[in-house]
Amino acid sequence: MTLTYMNIMLAFTISLLGMLTYRSHLVASLLCLEGMMMSLFIMATLIASNTHFPLVNIMSIILLVFAACETAVGLALLISISNTYGLDYVHNLNLLQC
Amino acid sequence: MIMHTPIMMTTLISLTLPIFATLISPYKKRSYPDYVKTTVMCAFITSLPSTTLFILLNQETTIWSWHWMMTQTLDLTLSFKLDYFSMMFIPIALFVTWSIMEFSLWYMNSDPNINQFFKYLLIFLTAMLILVTANNLFQFFIGWEGVGIMSFLLISWWHARTDANTAAIQAILYNRIGDIGLILAMTWFLLHYNSWDLQQMLALNSNSNSLPLVGLLLAAAGKSAQFGLHPWLPSAMEGPTPVSALLHSSTMVIAGVFLLIRFHPLMETNTMIQNLTLCLGATTTLFTAICALTQNDIKKIVAFSTSSQLGLMMVTIGINQPYLAFLHICTHAFFKAMLFMCSGSIIHNLNNEQDIRKMGGLFKTMPLTSTSMIIGNLALTGMPFLTGFYSKDLIIEATNTSYTNAWALFITLIATSLTSAYSTRTILLTLTGHPRFPALTNINENNPALLNPIKRLTMGSVITGFLITSNIPPTSPPQPMMPFYLKLSALCATALGFLAALDLTLMTNKLKMKNPSQVFKFSNMLGYFPTTIHRTIPYQNLLMSQNLALLLLDSTWLEKSMPKTISQAHITASMTMTTQKGMIKLYSLSFLIPLTLALFLMM
Numbered sequence: 001m002t003l004t005y006m007n008i009m010l011a012f013t014i015s016l017l018g019m020l021t022y023r024s025h026l027v028a029s030l031l032c033l034e035g036m037m038m039s040l041f042i043m044a045t046l047i048a049s050n051t052h053f054p055l056v057n058i059m060s061i062i063l064l065v066f067a068a069c070e071t072a073v074g075l076a077l078l079i080s081i082s083n084t085y086g087l088d089y090v091h092n093l094n095l096l097q098c
Numbered sequence: 099m100i101m102h103t104p105i106m107m108t109t110l111i112s113l114t115l116p117i118f119a120t121l122i123s124p125y126k127k128r129s130y131p132d133y134v135k136t137t138v139m140c141a142f143i144t145s146l147p148s149t150t151l152f153i154l155l156n157q158e159t160t161i162w163s164w165h166w167m168m169t170q171t172l173d174l175t176l177s178f179k180l181d182y183f184s185m186m187f188i189p190i191a192l193f194v195t196w197s198i199m200e201f202s203l204w205y206m207n208s209d210p211n212i213n214q215f216f217k218y219l220l221i222f223l224t225a226m227l228i229l230v231t232a233n234n235l236f237q238f239f240i241g242w243e244g245v246g247i248m249s250f251l252l253i254s255w256w257h258a259r260t261d262a263n264t265a266a267i268q269a270i271l272y273n274r275i276g277d278i279g280l281i282l283a284m285t286w287f288l289l290h291y292n293s294w295d296l297q298q299m300l301a302l303n304s305n306s307n308s309l310p311l312v313g314l315l316l317a318a319a320g321k322s323a324q325f326g327l328h329p330w331l332p333s334a335m336e337g338p339t340p341v342s343a344l345l346h347s348s349t350m351v352i353a354g355v356f357l358l359i360r361f362h363p364l365m366e367t368n369t370m371i372q373n374l375t376l377c378l379g380a381t382t383t384l385f386t387a388i389c390a391l392t393q394n395d396i397k398k399i400v401a402f403s404t405s406s407q408l409g410l411m412m413v414t415i416g417i418n419q420p421y422l423a424f425l426h427i428c429t430h431a432f433f434k435a436m437l438f439m440c441s442g443s444i445i446h447n448l449n450n451e452q453d454i455r456k457m458g459g460l461f462k463t464m465p466l467t468s469t470s471m472i473i474g475n476l477a478l479t480g481m482p483f484l485t486g487f488y489s490k491d492l493i494i495e496a497t498n499t500s501y502t503n504a505w506a507l508f509i510t511l512i513a514t515s516l517t518s519a520y521s522t523r524t525i526l527l528t529l530t531g532h533p534r535f536p537a538l539t540n541i542n543e544n545n546p547a548l549l550n551p552i553k554r555l556t557m558g559s560v561i562t563g564f565l566i567t568s569n570i571p572p573t574s575p576p577q578p579m580m581p582f583y584l585k586l587s588a589l590c591a592t593a594l595g596f597l598a599a600l601d602l603t604l605m606t607n608k609l610k611m612k613n614p615s616q617v618f619k620f621s622n623m624l625g626y627f628p629t630t631i632h633r634t635i636p637y638q639n640l641l642m643s644q645n646l647a648l649l650l651l652d653s654t655w656l657e658k659s660m661p662k663t664i665s666q667a668h669i670t671a672s673m674t675m676t677t678q679k680g681m682i683k684l685y686s687l688s689f690l691i692p693l694t695l696a697l698f699l700m701m
Binding site for chain 1: 682686687
């Protein structure tokens with residue numbers, strides 16, 4: 001495990017922590033989700049390049065596609081919340097309690 | 099010789115002459131109402147010798163005349179039974195009708211259809227006398243239906259008024275429910291006793307069956323406005339005051355009680371029917387006395403008073419004293435008709451004001467009317483040695499000393515004290531105090547057509563009780579001995595009611611009126627009985643039928659079966675099963691826990 005991989009895994013871990021521990025804005029969580037996806041994409045591309053196995057490049061393409069779809073869904077949710085409440089404060093999302 | 103048979107037939111037939119006179123040729127020389135009144139007066143005078151002969155000889159007669167029909171098992175003839183009950187009742191009915199017709203000459207003077215009014219009154223009187231003298235149930239039924247129809251026509255005399263039409267239909271409907279009982283009894287008698295003749299039916303009283311007697315009780319409850327079938331009687335006050343005086347106080351409403359009195363040999367042996375009659379009568383008398391306490395229309399107060407006295411008559415039949423009940427019928431006719439006529443005099447003189455809260459101070463301006471009213475109310479409450487005393491006190495004594503239902507006896511005594519209470523209230527509000535009507539009403543009682551009937555009935559209210567009880571043939575024996583306090587119980591109850599009403603009225607006269615309590619509302623709204631039966635139940639029926647016919651299929655198949663059910667089921671399920679509280683940050687923070695655990699476990 002070279003330093004590069006450890007660097008990228010650290011980036012992934014920091015983004016994960018950032019996604020799980022957000023304070024008030026939902027968009028912060030979505031941004032960190034993007035960071036996770038980016039770091040995973042770079043890791044996949046580096047692995048494909050370092051192990052001289054170009055066929056693994058497909059994993060990175062598919063990962064990117066799915067990350068983009070997921071981003072779209074997340075942004076749609078964010079916009080609908082913002083339409084209802086005006087802001088994306090997380091305090092607002094308590095309708096599901098019984 | 100027995101002369102009173104043809105004399106009585108003369109009486110009865112002479113009453114029908116004015117009716118035929120309208121069919122043949124209108125009478126132009128004298129006024130028709132005057133002619134009718136004179137006919138009734140002559141009929142009264144010609145009935146007096148018959149009754150006197152009957153009292154002298156105590157000979158009952160039955161007249162069998164025209165053969166109507168003869169089937170294989172049933173003979174129907176036109177037969178008149180002139181026994182104690184009909185012979186005593188006919189002169190009284192004719193006297194009261196004569197007085198009321200003379201009163202109507204003054205009261206309905208400005209009515210354009212006064213001839214028709216008198217014809218209706220005469221047809222009613224004929225039907226009533228047919229009922230009273232009927233020897234078989236078919237003729238009785240003719241009279242019964244006849245008085246019902248004339249009641250309808252007379253209550254809706256001012257038929258442009260919707261309240262009058264409603265009241266007339268109400269009277270017909272409630273009487274019809276009673277007719278079911280009468281027809282049940284008639285059918286049972288036809289099937290089992292094979293005859294509709296009173297002699298044959300009353301002779302077979304050894305094995306008394308309850309079913310026809312229940313039918314007769316239902317018929318009496320319908321016609322005599324007992325509890326459960328009573329709302330038509332206060333509503334019948336929509337008719338003119340002479341109609342109220344004749345029909346709904348003296349003659350028509352006692353037809354039900356008269357029926358039970360006629361069948362008293364059958365009821366003697368059946369204690370269940372006697373108990374039913376007693377409880378029904380006691381409930382009626384107390385309930386209507388409570389309702390009469392807070393009414394504001396003077397005619398309705400007298401109507402409820404009538405209903406209460408009818409309940410008292412049923413109580414008397416319930417303790418197996420039919421002769422006392424008949425005595426009460428006879429004495430009650432006098433003072434009740436007079437009370438109605440005094441009310442009519444007050445109403446007309448105050449320019450059609452019927453609310454007692456807007457009367458007052460009539461004691462000096464209408465002396466004869468107020469005197470008669472006070473005498474009538476005293477007779478009603480059973481003042482010693484006036485007319486009502488002879489029947490009412492005997493009834494209370496008989497109930498006190500009979501082996502009867504103590505609860506029924508108790509509430510009859512309470513109703514007696516309430517009788518004097520509402521009578522006191524009526525007198526205090528209408529006659530005493532300062533006038534509460536507009537100042538420019540011209541009050542005069544100078545017309546002899548008004549004064550003479552009231553004077554006659556006043557004399558009747560004072561002395562008739564004494565006259566009748568001194569002269570009737572011996573019937574069931576009165577109670578000879580009872581404890582002193584029981585003897586005075588009726589008098590004490592009456593005095594108690596009078597004093598309580600007097601004190602309450604005089605003490606609270608100047609106070610501010612507070613919001614009505616629940617008991618007041620119960621009494622004023624007639625126990626909510628008409629509200630429930632006439633409005634709520636039909637409304638619920640109509641609502642249910644509308645929903646069933648129009649709403650049910652559409653809303654079920656188009657809305658409720660699929661979409662709403664699914665959404666409702668989901669909402670209910672998720673509300674039941676979910677435990678979320680919407681704490682998103684905490685939930686996403688808790689992702690870290692398994693991560694760190696996995697990390698530490700792997701290391």
